Amino acid sequence: QRHQAIHFNKDIVMVISLKNRNFLKLLDYTPAEIQHLIDLAIELKAAKKAGCEKQTLIGKNIALI
Numbered sequence: 001q002r003h004q005a006i007h008f009n010k011d012i013v014m015v016i017s018l019k020n021r022n023f024l025k026l027l028d029y030t031p032a033e034i035q036h037l038i039d040l041a042i043e044l045k046a047a048k049k050a051g052c053e054k055q056t057l058i059g060k061n062i063a064l065i
Contacts, residue, residue, distance in 0.1 A: 016036050026034065044062065047053050 016033055023037070
């Protein structure tokens, strides 16, 4: 299971797990989770453009709207 830690400052850490969650509407996610998804999309797009996509994504579809 993939967990992502988001550091707000030296005292606050939020762990986000998006495994088995579908993005159907914004209200299903917290602002921190939405920001994490946007940041992840930026990272994935940059990796694809640079030709260094993670092998774990091969054969999977990611839709960005």
